[in-house]
Amino acid sequence: METVAVIGLGYTGLPLAREACATGMRVIGLDENSAVTAALESGRSHVPDVTDADLARMRARGFHATTDASSLAEAAVTVVCVPTPLDTAGEPDLSHVRRAASAVGTHLKPDTLVVLESTSYPGTTDEVVRPLLEGASGLTAGRDFSLAFSPERIDPGNERFGIRNTPRIVGGCTHGCTAAAAGFFRRLCDQVVEAGSAREAELAKLLENVYRSVNIALVNELAVAGRALGVDVWDAIDCAGSKPFGYQQFRPGPGVGGHCIPVDPTYLAHWARAAGSPLHLVELAQQVNAGMPAHVVRRAGELLRGAGKSVGGARLLLVGVTYKRDSRDLRSTPAATLARLLRQAGAHISYHDPLTDAWAVDGTPVPCAGGLREAAADADLTILLQDHSVLPVERLPQWAPLLLDTRGRLRHTAAHVL
Secondary structure, rough: OOOEEEEOOOOHHHHHHHHHHHHHOOOEEEEEOOOHHHHHOOOOOOOOOOOOOOOHHHHHOEEEEOOOOOHHHHOOOOOOOOOOOOOOOEEEEHHHHHHHHHHHOOOOOOOOOOEEEOOOOOOOHHHHHHHHHHHHHHHOOOOOOEEEOOOOOOOOOOOOOOOOOEEEEEEEHHHHHHHHHHHOOOOOOOOOOOOOOOOHHHHHHHHHHHHHHHHHHHHHHHHHHHHHHOOOOOHHHHHHHHOOOOOOOOOOOOOOOOOOHHHHHHHHHOOOOOOOOOHHHHHHHHHHOOOHHHHHHHHHHHHHHHHOOOOOOOOEEEOOOOOOOOOOOOOOOEEEEEEHHHHOOOOOEEEOOOOOOOOEEEEEEEHHHHHHHHHHHHOOOOEOOOOOOOHHHHHHHHOOOEEOOOOOOOOOOOEOOO
């Protein structure tokens, strides 16, 4: 039985470990967080897309979670799925990748396949990971072991597409490395797409999310301009969406969230600027999307002033605070930036979200409102941020004396839009 090590047991690594277990592989899960490994060992999953029942089946097939890097010596295949966040200066932070690569290199054996899944700029696999692996092991990539990049394509909460039926991109440091990675992933995925090299695979991942970032920024700007010009941008988007070719529909909102769209463009922009070819459109899109929470605050101020009130001292209810519809995921949710700005302006905020049991911003808990009807009626302003299907969104115009709809769901009602 082939042993696979998965480093990083979060939204990317744990679903991959589940799929590998399902194909009959023995899987070792490695994570720096002892609380994560202890929970998994006791049968509790912290990733919504992997249920406790899934975990029980994984453990019955030999899955083991540990913080002990020495277990990497047992693996024929090691897949690195660690976070690639931004640092305090807003620049790419590859510290998790470097630590993982050093640990793998220390225990690397000949003929092992090492795959990086963590999103990063082109050149990371060749220029960051490869030297660490070779330096620690004394082995050479492409000759003694195989090294490749294969970007994760996890969409949290997506019940239609998962690891098995989502095409998998692989790109190696050599053609032999690409072939080795493709052979491994063909056991897990229905379709494997071979890139020219690791660099093309790395860029492909960034391109997927930068494409969304740029188009979201476009409709966000149109929403702001359209209101000033007296145009219903949501109606225009619906009309444009009737075209069966040459157009993909994106919708405005209060900002972007999750790991990918707020972060990935920074990795691409950093790489391009370092190469002397800045990507102005990518950087501008980031600025537009990052500015949407501040726009929501300005709209809140306008609406409250129209009602004879001000943001300072007002009671504001935020409805739906996760970054994605029908998801429990709070990573980089724009609701956090909005809450921070509203607090700075002196507002008293609370939230209602059936998918979020507790929510804190900058370490300070945000009060959870009780029933939505009562909370909306009591608020000076209700702001709809995420239109979960479990929320009675269509009732909000009846319940809230003043309502700001950032999703365009309640047009042609008493609600105000972006």
